[in-house]
Amino acid sequence: MKHWMLALAIGLALPAAASAQATHPAAHAGHSMHAAQAAPAAAAPAALPANIAAALADPARSDDAQNDARRHGGELAAFAGVKPGDTVIELIPGGGYFTRIFSKAVGADGKVYAVWPTEYDESTDKLQAIADAYGNIEILKQSAAELSAPAQADVVFTSQNYHDYPDKFMGPVDLARFNKQVFDALKPGGVYVIVDHAAEAGSGLRDTETLHRIDPALVKQQVEAAGFRYAGESEALRNPADDHTLKVFDKSIRGKTDQFAYKFVKP
Secondary structure, eight states: OHHHHHHHHHHHHHHHHHHHHHHSHHHHHHHHHHHHHOOOOOOOOOOOOHHHHHHHTOGGGHHHHTTHHHHOHHHHHHHHTOOTTOEEEEESOTTSHHHHHHHHHHOTTOEEEEEEETTOOSOOHHHHHHHHHHSSEEEEEEOTTOOOOSSOEEEEEEESOGGGTTSGGGOOOOHHHHHHHHHHHEEEEEEEEEEEEBOOTTOTTTTTTTTSOBOHHHHHHHHHHTTOEEEEEEOTTOOTTOOSOSOTTOTTTTTOOOEEEEEEEOO
16 A cells, blocks of 8 residues: 555656656756856956056146047057166157156156157147156157167157158158167167058058058068067057058048057067
């Protein structure tokens, strides 16, 4: 009698369990699918070195800070490896956006030489005011074809101006000779960073005077020919939507051009 009742209980329990499992298959499958499809959390952006983060927080650059998201000054200074105590040569610094960052990043024990070609018919009053306020910036006015500085540097940096050197208004400058001057201006292990507007592949120097762009492959070839070792690229300013056919001042692309940022090292 007991065996019969036990068999009956087991017989009734098994279909019930099967029915319960069948009632919720989607829930179990959905949970497994969700687990399988869950994407890993996106990696957080690399933290900037403390000296560069502090430079960006400088209250005196509050106007410049409005352009940080577009110009990526912090990322590019970190890419160049600017450290406290460094000597930086900045070629054609314009309004001083990077000059301020470099000045604070190298600190009181460092130096920034802002090289201003005499061929540039523009006032340096704003740059001089920055130099006067910061104390470790010296403006060097010299011919574009005759680069020199009072001391060898840890970093030579130029943004959106390399393409100007071969243009008529600058001499033009012989870039092979110019890059050798940069090489000589750097300490062994020093870094040369070039940021500029990208031209169409294979265009060489064709667009430097018209579109104010230059072929990145040519830049790499020219700099390596001077004895530098290519050390990588920052893609902070890359923009695949730019087809490289418009002048950089065209309102549809201005401030959004595709720009390469190459780093080279003096062995």
